Amino acid sequence: MLPTATTTAQRQSTPPLTRLLGRRLAGTSTPARLSALRAAFIVVAVVFAVGGAFGVNRRANAIHDVRTASRQLLALQDIQVRVVHADAIASSSYLRSGQEDPAQRTAYLDEVAKAGDGLVAVSGAATSTDLGQLSEASRLLGSYVGLVEQARANNRQGFPVGATYQRQANGIVSNADPQAPDIVSSLRAVEASQRAQINDSLATAHRAGVWLQALGWLLIAGLVLESVWLMRTFRRVVNLPILIAGVIVLLLLIIGGATQASAASNADDAVSTQLTGADNAAQARAAAFEARSQEALTLINRGNGAANELNWQLSNSIVDQELGTKLGTAPGLIEGASETYRSYVSAHRHIRELDDGGDWDSAVAASLGKPDIGPSAATTFDDFDQNVGQIVAAEGAKASTLLGDATSSLGALRNIVFIAGLVVAALGAIGIGQRLREYR
Amino acid sequence: MIRRLRLAPTVVALGLLAGCSGSVRLSAAAEGEAPASSDVVVPTAPECSAAQAALDPTRSYEPDGALPSPGAMPAGSTMATIATRGKLIVGVSGDTLLFGARNSLTNRIEGFDIDMLKEVAKAIFGPDGDSKITYKVITYADRLPNLEAGPDNGGVDIVAHTMTINCKRWLRIDFSSTYFDAGQRVLVKKGSGFTSIDDLNAGKATVCAPEGSTNIDLLRKNANDRFGQLVVLAKPDVTDCLVAMQQGEADGATGDDTVLAGLAAQDPNTEVVGDKFTDEPYGLGMGKDNVDFVRFVNGVIQQMRTDGRWQAIYSKWLVGVLSDTVIDPPSAVYGREPG
Numbered sequence: 001m002l003p004t005a006t007t008t009a010q011r012q013s014t015p016p017l018t019r020l021l022g023r024r025l026a027g028t029s030t031p032a033r034l035s036a037l038r039a040a041f042i043v044v045a046v047v048f049a050v051g052g053a054f055g056v057n058r059r060a061n062a063i064h065d066v067r068t069a070s071r072q073l074l075a076l077q078d079i080q081v082r083v084v085h086a087d088a089i090a091s092s093s094y095l096r097s098g099q100e101d102p103a104q105r106t107a108y109l110d111e112v113a114k115a116g117d118g119l120v121a122v123s124g125a126a127t128s129t130d131l132g133q134l135s136e137a138s139r140l141l142g143s144y145v146g147l148v149e150q151a152r153a154n155n156r157q158g159f160p161v162g163a164t165y166q167r168q169a170n171g172i173v174s175n176a177d178p179q180a181p182d183i184v185s186s187l188r189a190v191e192a193s194q195r196a197q198i199n200d201s202l203a204t205a206h207r208a209g210v211w212l213q214a215l216g217w218l219l220i221a222g223l224v225l226e227s228v229w230l231m232r233t234f235r236r237v238v239n240l241p242i243l244i245a246g247v248i249v250l251l252l253l254i255i256g257g258a259t260q261a262s263a264a265s266n267a268d269d270a271v272s273t274q275l276t277g278a279d280n281a282a283q284a285r286a287a288a289f290e291a292r293s294q295e296a297l298t299l300i301n302r303g304n305g306a307a308n309e310l311n312w313q314l315s316n317s318i319v320d321q322e323l324g325t326k327l328g329t330a331p332g333l334i335e336g337a338s339e340t341y342r343s344y345v346s347a348h349r350h351i352r353e354l355d356d357g358g359d360w361d362s363a364v365a366a367s368l369g370k371p372d373i374g375p376s377a378a379t380t381f382d383d384f385d386q387n388v389g390q391i392v393a394a395e396g397a398k399a400s401t402l403l404g405d406a407t408s409s410l411g412a413l414r415n416i417v418f419i420a421g422l423v424v425a426a427l428g429a430i431g432i433g434q435r436l437r438e439y440r
Numbered sequence: 441m442i443r444r445l446r447l448a449p450t451v452v453a454l455g456l457l458a459g460c461s462g463s464v465r466l467s468a469a470a471e472g473e474a475p476a477s478s479d480v481v482v483p484t485a486p487e488c489s490a491a492q493a494a495l496d497p498t499r500s501y502e503p504d505g506a507l508p509s510p511g512a513m514p515a516g517s518t519m520a521t522i523a524t525r526g527k528l529i530v531g532v533s534g535d536t537l538l539f540g541a542r543n544s545l546t547n548r549i550e551g552f553d554i555d556m557l558k559e560v561a562k563a564i565f566g567p568d569g570d571s572k573i574t575y576k577v578i579t580y581a582d583r584l585p586n587l588e589a590g591p592d593n594g595g596v597d598i599v600a601h602t603m604t605i606n607c608k609r610w611l612r613i614d615f616s617s618t619y620f621d622a623g624q625r626v627l628v629k630k631g632s633g634f635t636s637i638d639d640l641n642a643g644k645a646t647v648c649a650p651e652g653s654t655n656i657d658l659l660r661k662n663a664n665d666r667f668g669q670l671v672v673l674a675k676p677d678v679t680d681c682l683v684a685m686q687q688g689e690a691d692g693a694t695g696d697d698t699v700l701a702g703l704a705a706q707d708p709n710t711e712v713v714g715d716k717f718t719d720e721p722y723g724l725g726m727g728k729d730n731v732d733f734v735r736f737v738n739g740v741i742q743q744m745r746t747d748g749r750w751q752a753i754y755s756k757w758l759v760g761v762l763s764d765t766v767i768d769p770p771s772a773v774y775g776r777e778p779g
Contacts, residue, residue: 095547150686158544159706160535164679188469195466202464268464276466283469301534301577318472325467360575364547 030233031439037226038432042425044222048215048249049421052256053414055211059260060410062205063267066198067403070275072125073194074396077282079118080187083141084289085385086111087173090148091296092378094155094166095364112145122190130190137186144172144183163300170297174290176311184286195279198271205267209260212417216253219424220246226428234435241431245424252420259413263406270406274399277328281337281391284322288341288388291315292381295348299355299364309352316345328395333387340384347377488607497607498721500617501731502774503739510566518733519564522597527574528561529591531599531725534577535679537702538757539602542577549575552698553600555753556619556724556741560598563740579676581652587613587727598737599725602699604654614730615723616737617772619750622696623716624655627703629685634692636714637667645691646671648681655695658718682707696720701761721770731778738772745769 089108093100119138126134147169154162174184223246230239294312298305323341327334347366355363369378513519522528532553533540539551554575561569576596578586583603589595602622605615626647628634640647649656651674659672673690675681681693682703693703700712724741726733744750750769759766 154706155544157706160537160541160544161679161682161703161706162544163535163542164677164683168683191469195468199465271466272464279466287470287472314472318470321470321472361547 031436034432034436034439037229038429038436041222041226041428041432044219045245045421045425045428048219049418049425051215052212052252052421053418055208055215056256056260056410056414056417058208058211059205059263060407060414062201062208063263063403063410064407065201066205066267066271067400067407068125069194069197069201070271070396070399070403072122073191073198073275074278074282074392075118075122076187076191076194077279077286077392079115079122079137080184080191080286081282081289082111082115082118083144083173083183083187084286084293086115087144087170088289088292088296090151091166091170091293091300092368094151094162094300095296095368100152108148112141115141126190127193130193133186133189136181137183137190140172140181140183140186144169147172166300167297170293173293184290198275202267202271206264209264212256212260213253216249216256219249220253223249223428226432230432230435234438236435239431239434241427241434245427245431248420248424248427252417256413256417259409263410266402266406270399270402273326274328274395274402276326278392278395278399280322280325281327281388281395284319284327284337284341285385285388285392287315287318287322288344288381288384291319291348292377295351295367295377299351299360299367305355312348328391329398330391330394333391333394336387337384337391340380340387343380344377344384347380351377486608486611488611492611493607495607496773497605497610498615498618498723498773499776500615500723500738500772500774501734501776501778503742504732504735507563507736507739507743510563510569513564514732517736518597518730519736523564525591527572528557528564528569528598529574529576529596530557531576531578531583531586531596531601532557533601533677535677536602536699537705538761539698539702540600541702549577552620552753552757553602555756556744557598557600559744559749560724560737560740563736579652580650580678581676583652583725584609584612587725590727595727597726597733601725602696602722603725604696604720605723606654609725613728614726614734616726616734616741617774618721618723618770619741620698620722621770622698622720622722624658624694624718624720625697625700625712625714625716626692626694627682627685627700627710627712628692630709630711632691634713637694637717639714640692641667641669643691644669644671646673646689648673648675648684648690648693649695650675650678650681653678653695654718654720659694678703679706682710685710697762698722698758701758705761729778738774742772745772 086108089104089111093104093108096104116138119134119141123131123134123138147165151162151165151169154160154165156162171180172182174182223242227239227242227246230242231237291312294308294315298308298312301308319341323338327337351363351366354360354366365376367377369376508514508519511523513523532549533551534542534549536551536553540549540553541551542548543550557573558570561573563569565572576586578596578599578601580601583599583601586595587599591597599613603609603615604622605618609615626634626637626640628640634640634643634645637647647659647670649659649672656672656674659667659670662668663670663672673681673684675684678693678695678699681690681695684690685693686707693700695703697712697716704710704712724737726737741750744753751766754769755766
């Protein structure tokens, strides 16, 4: 290209933006302008590479945070289930007095140990506020175990004071008095904070999608302006490197947009379907174990269990609410959970009829499960527990996998955006460099 | 350029999709719906007039001649209703060792009070009457409300629950004649140095008593004089008081000597100390104005006093605990008239 051509081009009428750029560069030579433009383009492309990768990474991290909080939530619910399960076993075992089932005793000890281990595990990833609640739960678990052992020791000696200890132990697991601390309330407080964390992280993930698009469009705008200026200045229709850079950016916007949208959609699905299912099922399971404890306590208090039966009804209403909500994506298991719970409720009603009718012995037998009386509350409850436990495990695992996949796909996109952004910067530099070389 | 422009809408759509603000949220945990309480409503306790208070509260209704034979209750009587129903619904303690407590080895409720009720059931139903009892374990505070509700409304026919006869309770329920004479004392930790209720008061100690019992009423009534220094701790049941002592929440517990003996039997580190500072005549409680049933039950108790059954029950549960030998049963006082 000859300098005269440049002079001619400078006389052409130019679009406003180009004119603006021209004014900025007025008084400088064309090679100097080209050098400045190349530097500016490289900066914009690098900003796109870093900012776009940052945006994608932010979404990946937010979805990763959703996954971490989801795992924490399910781990907390597992602890809650183990504690209320342990209490249900302890309460039922109290009814057996000296004829405690060794397998049940082992199951009780196992659940308490796992609850303790679980508290240690979730504490590692807890905030300072949550740590206070978990520490409280841990302290209460220690007190609970002590009270159950005192109840058991007194019960085995035939001392009625054992029932009072058993009642106190149950009150430590959960109670209706807001002034009296209990394990379930502490765990539920931390669970609530995990739910808030999941919701916040999910919102952050959605917001983070803007970065790549905004910077991408900025870069495209820069490429267009640059192409127009080069075309008008040098009368060349196509600058191949810049065209390739533009195609790359467009492809990044399309593929990146699709990948980001897919990841966000998967995260939404994981939360709204799988995690919600696992969450609801876990809550149903915990409430059902509480109901089972109250059933035993109603019998332990022998006719004076009106308050315990009211507690049973409260827990039962939670189970009903949860079973009526989303429970995931396994129809067989969901129907099975509802069906087995209905069987348990029928068994419970039968127990209340027996006890209220004065046949306490049969009521206890029906609650604990004796081979000669057919299906008992214990049998039907175990069926329900297994069913709903499978839902929690299956949906929790699916949620974790979906969220993990979403994070991985975004991790790959982040790397691609960064590298491609640098490639675009290089192509832009090459494209302008071709024009610059014409002056040498 | 043209191709780029055609692609633009797609890219814009994807961009919006990628950056859209999500509406998915994890719901808060379910709270459940608290059921309506079915607790018996406790009415405001009426007070005795001066004239009522001056009368001997242990006066009950005199038996109406000879007892009807078991299985042949007078038509229209409360006993006939019970016989027709086929079960006697009783309110008892489930944790008052020696008087009414679940034997954890047999899972049966047993004790002095339970044996008294078995005799009443046998008098209505015959020799197998004890198998026709429906036990309802109730707390101290639930004793009167259960009698006021009656068996048709979730309550009971009769209560045997170490219940002291007094004027105020007579306003709400009826009592049998006295079947046991107890007295209020204190349970303390061995080696605590406390030897009486006055010691505990002087030491500004915390003393536990069951809510709704005459024992706690006495402490509260004298909160400005004799027991002015005591810190009173109310618990639902008497065994809660033993737990409160074992957990260091209370220095002592007060109650009837009969009940405290049962607590001491469960914890060798405690002992019953001091003299009786009240008289606690126990009566079987029945619904207000069930005069025919009260007369019938008084007839049963009177038979037990004279034919040795009362003494046998005392011997079974309380010899070696409250006394070394069988004592005489308390005498009946009659003269109360309906209305």
